[in-house]
Amino acid sequence: GAVVSQHPSWVICKSGTSVKIECRSLDFQATTMFWYRQFPKQSLMLMATSNEGSKATYEQGVEKDKFLINHASLTLSTLTVTSAHPEDSSFYICSARPAGGQSPDTQYFGPGTRLTVL
Amino acid sequence: GENVEQHPSTLSVQEGDSAVIKCTYSDSASNYFPWYKQELGKRPQLIIDIRSNVGEKKDQRIAVTLNKTAKHFSLHITETQPEDSAVYFCAAHSGGYQKVTFGIGTKLQVIP
Numbered sequence: 505g506a507v508v509s510q511h512p513s514w515v516i517c518k519s520g521t522s523v524k525i526e527c528r529s530l531d532f533q534a535t536t537m538f539w540y541r542q543f544p545k546q547s548l549m550l551m552a553t554s555n556e557g558s559k560a561t562y563e564q565g566v567e568k569d570k571f572l573i574n575h576a577s578l579t580l581s582t583l584t585v586t587s588a589h590p591e592d593s594s595f596y597i598c599s600a601r602p603a604g605g606q607s608p609d610t611q612y613f614g615p616g617t618r619l620t621v622l
Numbered sequence: 623g624e625n626v627e628q629h630p631s632t633l634s635v636q637e638g639d640s641a642v643i644k645c646t647y648s649d650s651a652s653n654y655f656p657w658y659k660q661e662l663g664k665r666p667q668l669i670i671d672i673r674s675n676v677g678e679k680k681d682q683r684i685a686v687t688l689n690k691t692a693k694h695f696s697l698h699i700t701e702t703q704p705e706d707s708a709v710y711f712c713a714a715h716s717g718g719y720q721k722v723t724f725g726i727g728t729k730l731q732v733i734p
Contacts, residue, residue: 546726
């Protein structure tokens with residue numbers, strides 16, 4: 505149980521285009537999902553926290569107009585990287601926190617999406 | 623905001639020896655401390671966690687200790703095996719579990 509999927513697993517795009525990444529909780533409902541960015545050999549940096557039905561909360565230094573987050577349902581959150589540039593190339597990982605349950609603070613991570621902007 | 627420091631950044635041990643990774647945190651309001659294992663190119667996997675009302679937790683070869691007064695917590699892996707080789711991250715949750723801060727990670731290498 506507690507499986508989180510991400511799609512696509514990798515994407516290559518041209519500079520200036522937009523890329524959408526989906527994060528789904530497959531067997532549980534997630535009121536909260538988190539989006540992280542991870543550079544090679546570095547830690548996970550929290551980008552934003554999204555709660556179903558409300559606006560995402562962005563971390564300091566993360567441009568909300570560039571990284572659009574939508575959490576339209578209890579099982580789906582999307583991250584859209586708008587007007588992508590080579591410096592946006594990174595590993596993007598989402599995580600989902602189950603609604604209720606015995607461990608309400610446990611996060612389950614998706615497999616990540618490798619974004620390469622040419 | 624919360625600041626989590628983790629050390630060492632790399633750790634090499636002989637198979638069968640123990641490995642210890644330490645983290646400190648700054649926000650006294652933090653109350654949940656998970657540890658994740660991440661293999662190359664894969665997702666972080668929760669391996670053990672501890673809450674602020676507990677001082678120690680053990681799960682087979684893995685244990686975590688928490689010292690709230692000193693604001694530090696540690697991961698202990700005993701009888702290490704080659705498959706334990708990975709990057710390990712500590713994390714601290716605060717602000718009603720919404721805010722999560724990760725340590726920089728420790729690359730553990732278990733030498734057969």
